[in-house]
Amino acid sequence: MIALEKRPQPSRGWTLASPVVAVLLTMIAGAALFAALGQDPVQALVKIFYEPLFGEFNFFYLPQLLIKGAPLVAIALGLAIGFRAGIWNIGAEGQYIIGALCGAGVALALYPSEARWLVFPAMLLAGAFGGFAWAMIPGLLRVRFGTNEILVSLMLVYVAEQLLASMALGLMRNPEGQGFPGSRNMARMDAATSWIDQSNGMHWGVVIALIGVIFAYILFARHILGFQIKLAGQAPRAAAFSGVSPARLVLFCLGTSGALAGLAGLTEVAGPSGIVSIDFNVGYGFTAIIVAFLGRLHPVGILLAGTLMALTYIGGDVAQSSLGLPGAAIQVFQGMLLFFLLAVDVMTNYRIRWRERGAV
Amino acid sequence: MTQAGHDRALMVLDGLTKAYPGVVANKDVSFQMRRGEVHALLGENGAGKSTLVKTIYGLVKPDSGTMTLEGAAFAPGDPHAARQAGIAMVFQHFSLFEALDVAENVALGMENPPPLRDLAQRIRDVSEAYGLPLDPARTVGDLSAGERQRVEIIRCLLQDPKVLIMDEPTSVLTPQEVEILFETLRKLRDEGTAILYISHKLEEIRTLCDHATILRLGEVVATCDPRATSARDMAEMMVGGSLHVPQRDVAIPGEMLMQIKGLSVKSPAEFGTSLKSIEIDVRAGDLLGIGGVAGNGQDELLAALSGEITAPRGQIFFSGQDIGALKPDARRSLGICAAPEERMGHAAAPDMSLIENAALTGRKRKGLTTKGFIDWRKARSFAEEIIERFDVRTPGAGNAARSLSGGNLQKFVIGREILQDPQVLIVNQPTWGVDASAAAAIRQALLDLAAKGAAVIVISQDLDELMEISTTFAALNEGRLTKPRPAQGLTVDEIGLMLGGAHDMEVADV
Secondary structure (H helix, E strand, O other): OEEEEEOOOOOHHHHHHHHHHHHHHHHHHHHHHHHHOOOOHHHHHHHHHHHHHHOOOHHHHHHHHHHHHHHHHHHHHHHHHHHHOOOOOOOHHHHHHHHHHHHHHHHHHHOOOOOHHHHHHHHHHHHHHHHHHHHHHHHHHHHHHOOOHHHHHHHHHHHHHHHHHHHHHOOOOOOOOOOOOOOOOHHHOOOOOOEEEHHHOEEHHHHHHHHHHHHHHHHHHHEHHHHHHHHHHHOHHHHHHHOOOHHHHHHHHHHHHHHHHHHHHHHHHOOOOOOOOOOOOOOHHHHHHHHHHHOOOOHHHHHHHHHHHHHHHHHHHHHHHHHOOOHHHHHHHHHHHHHHHHHHHHHHHEEEEEOOOOOO | OOOHHHOOEEEEEEEEEEEEOOEEEEEEEEEEEEOOOEEEEEOOOOOOHHHHHHHHOOOOOOOEEEEEEOOEEOOOOOHHHHHHHOEEEEOOOOOOOOOOEHHHHHHHOOOOOOOHHHHHHHHHHHHHHOOOOOOOOOEHHHOOHHHHHHHHHHHHHOOOOOEEEEEOHHHHOOHHHHHHHHHHHHHHHHOOOEEEEEOOOHHHHHHHOOEEEEEEOOEEEEEEOHHHOOHHHHHHHHHOOOOOOOOOOOOOOOOEEEEEEEEEEOOOOOOOOOEEEEEEEEEOOOEEEEEOOOOOOHHHHHHHHHOOOOOOOOOEEEOOEEOOOOOHHHHHHHOEEEEOOOOEOOOEOOOOEHHHHHHHHHOOOOOOEEOOEEOHHHHHHHHHHHHHHOOOOOOOOOOEHHHOOHHHHHHHHHHHHHOOOOOEEEEEOOOOOOOHHHHHHHHHHHHHHHHOOOEEEEEOOOHHHHHHHOOEEEEEEOOEEOOOEEOOOOOHHHHHHHHOOOOOOOOOOO
16 A cells, blocks of 8 residues: 655755656656657657757747747746745736736837837836736735635636737727737837847847846845745744734735736737737746746746746647647646646655555 | 453553654553553653554554453454444544534434433433533533533443543643542542543642553553652653752842733634733733633733734833734834744744744844845854754754654744743743653743743643742633732632632632
């Protein structure tokens, strides 16, 4: 009989090893999945993991890695702050959309101004504020009325999607667009673009994600606020005894993650996407939940996990186009990653013992 | 399968061994119980008492060793089998449904409950026969702790047990209730029931028990006749060494430190006890002991003093300043430290290292942060200072709090507060679950702190402890505090009346 036994201390080795083991198990199970779909499993894995990095066309895929990785890392960092405190913001997708809409609103309202020193900073502020304000809705409701922030933040994603559609078709539609839905292309406005170097995939979202990693690292490692966040997540009563105010912590965590998601949305809409369109959001806000956990809620881990997740996105596209793998199979593959991570995670706090049944 | 050698013994335990990973809970434990015997099982926390009784009650399977009941082999697979064989147990923590009445609760715990009306009559009969007053129609939610215990006992008695196991039964009782319980147990004993009595209160064991088996580190280290052995000798057998008795010098009352005037706050917990017009004055050098049965407002009082619950204006003063609205950190900065009862999860975060746990309350008074940034080196040296000064047994300050035993963590928590040099220290159950030598060290540290000129408020359910260290004594009852009285010269009867809530009674002998 297999028995799980709690370790006196969380295992340091397993804390570091479990993401690696989870990735390996995902590859094995994924290979089985691809084989069951009638594909050569080794070739599929090569297409997903090797081709984008070292293949013939990597000059095309490597910039994609930055473009897809940046929003994942930025959003996941914000989520990790809340998750560590036991505050579950599931609605980053909505905050991402609202951030993009607010930032884009500023850019479009000031068009055709060419004062980049004014337009772009104003867009950043508006984007961060938009995400922040959208996250404050579940935050204030929880603090004031004790509502569940998981449900409220998730529901607000669908509200945000409706707002996005309405904006893309109405208020923000390009007046010179011959009636097509979607806004003017901000990536082409010198005053509003978030591109730094389009050919290499560098845009302000990448910069924000990297600065975010550094700030989050310092917050968690050295600052009293990071300590209180961890304390509140692990032992809420001890946190209250220590002097942490739960309401302020909820607002801080939701506000920060909302602002980061908003910034990610803004830099996306003013760069890689360029326009406010109906299908602007592609699920970064949800995938970032996986990234946050895959990265062990640790800033450096999130940086690595975000890169890995971006790789599976890009590699998935490669496999889809060159092997004809169904898109759903790629999503299953990504889902398996979280599944295996959570499963392997048990080993951090528990060890397995073989026990004989019925010993007397 | 009758064994000739054991026919006088009702129950024989032979060579019981049970190992958990990293610790041997019971090692070759053997003893026997006769009919009509009250047998004490003594030992410090972690000595293996609870594993042993769980084995008898069918909750734990031993790795080796055998048990015999009335000459037949006895190896219960679960508590149901143990109850069928005639073993009954009253747990320290009750398993009762507050919304149901007494008879319904009793029926829920029985194998084949009779119709409720018959059962009510039987409960009445048994409670009269054994002198345990209890009305079967009352709702359990309205009963006192002592009455709830009676429900559990009567539930056991209805099964006509051969062996009755009682786990720390008096920890929730007032002295008067203890007397009633002992009368019942003596009656049962005279009828031939064997009683296995687990306790760490040595004086009780001396008055009640015929025989004592003493466990240390899972092994039987001694047996004795408690009536003929002094409490101190038994304590030393338990600890395996000589016991340090706290000493105190009588101090002259110092300046007024903390004044509580009519403190009334609502409990934040749904079934908590709200505090009602609490009055406390403590001066430098005072050691106020607050007794009372659990659940009478102890947690709320600690929270109101530590700042976890804030109080309205004009109710809590520190050196003349109204501090009712201040949060825990602000109160700590002024010099008011506290240690709540629950170590894991309240006083300390189980999954965090001792370094982080040192910073949990120590950051203000120990200057562990500058501009919001934590100096982890300072925090580590503070943690190491606590570990060294309070003899906390751990491989290092980097270990998680949950890896420490209860007693060691308690030493850490108390040490953390004392080393912050507080002017007022409030502790709830400072030695709960702590072994005798560590308890003595903690009490001495509290006395030393008071001798240095701090005021100490000790909330505890252990009356012996309070009598040993307090200068003044008061009792909490349903959220009200009796008028504090000098601890010296209080009699057991007077304490019992205070615990029972005799608030307005001015005792004539003052």
